[in-house]
Amino acid sequence: MTQTDSRPKPASAHLPGDGHMWVMVLGDLVIFGGYFIVFMIYRTMHPVEFLRAQQHLDITIGVLNTVILLTSSWFVARAVLATRAGRHQAAIRLTYAGGLGGLMFMACKGYEWVVKIRSGHTNSEMFYSFYYVLTGVHLVHVLIGLIALGVIVRELGNPARRRASVVESSAVYWHMVDLLWVIIFSLLYVMR
Secondary structure, three states: OOOOOOOOOOOOOOOOOOHHHHHHHHHHHHHHHHHHHHHHHHHHHOHHHHHHHHOOOOHHHHHHHHHHHHHHHHHHHHHHHHHHOOOHHHHHHHHHHHHHHHHHHHHHHHHHHHHHHHOOOOOOOHHHHHHHHHHHHHHHHHHHHHHHHHHHHHHHHOOOOOOHHHHHHHHHHHHHHHHHHHHHHHHHHHOO
């Protein structure tokens, strides 16, 4: 005589988005990890020079950029939830809000670059070489992330498409961009 198990079965684990996006994200994280390691090596070799140059960064702008990107990420996460719930118009609005955060981040970073360059802090200083490369490559990723958010809007705007996996994949990329910024912010602005 066999007994049936009446316990509820756990929900199957769902990795959001497409596996290929995760491979790309992990690859990006490895590449940035290399940048971070090289930065830390040079920082260790030239601590006084790095600390002196770092004193000229405006931590308020760094914090503002962090809050902007984290808020943007929250909007995108809510857009994914709205998509899964079939609330496509709400998801589109939330994605636009997330994209606005990305644009605000780019504007703040552009302002910060202009201020630094006008003050004479160029890539002729070792710290600022790293600063411009790390934040510049990150800005390129923000731009790509904005394109990914545009893909979400396109997907959700067409009733024949509306694939949650595409929305999730774009959101995964956007969250990676935010994670990278938190690390960059910590290395450049906070760590002394």
